[in-house]
Amino acid sequence: MLSCPRCKEFDYHRSHAKTDYERLRKIIFKQRKYRCHSCGYVGWEKSRSLDKRSVLKTVFLYATVILIAMLVGILSRSFLM
Ligand SMILES: [Zn+2]
Numbered sequence: 001m002l003s004c005p006r007c008k009e010f011d012y013h014r015s016h017a018k019t020d021y022e023r024l025r026k027i028i029f030k031q032r033k034y035r036c037h038s039c040g041y042v043g044w045e046k047s048r049s050l051d052k053r054s055v056l057k058t059v060f061l062y063a064t065v066i067l068i069a070m071l072v073g074i075l076s077r078s079f080l081m
Helices: 020-029 052-080
Strands: 012-015 033-036 042-044
Touching: 020 052
Parallel strands: none
Antiparallel strands: 012 033, 033 042
């Protein structure tokens, strides 16, 4: 059980990722959002050292985004000519 960093109550629980930023942060940095039900404090789990699998996942994610951007660029250029 975790205690709240602000009020030290043990009412500090994991919170669901609600925004795209929070979901992305959760996927890439493996961080989870926490919320205290006593004082309303919201914090993030301290960053864990990235393991090999999550590094590969992050590299794959960026490579996919770059590849899609390149394909869209090439396709849009060939359709315009
Ligand atoms: Zn608190």
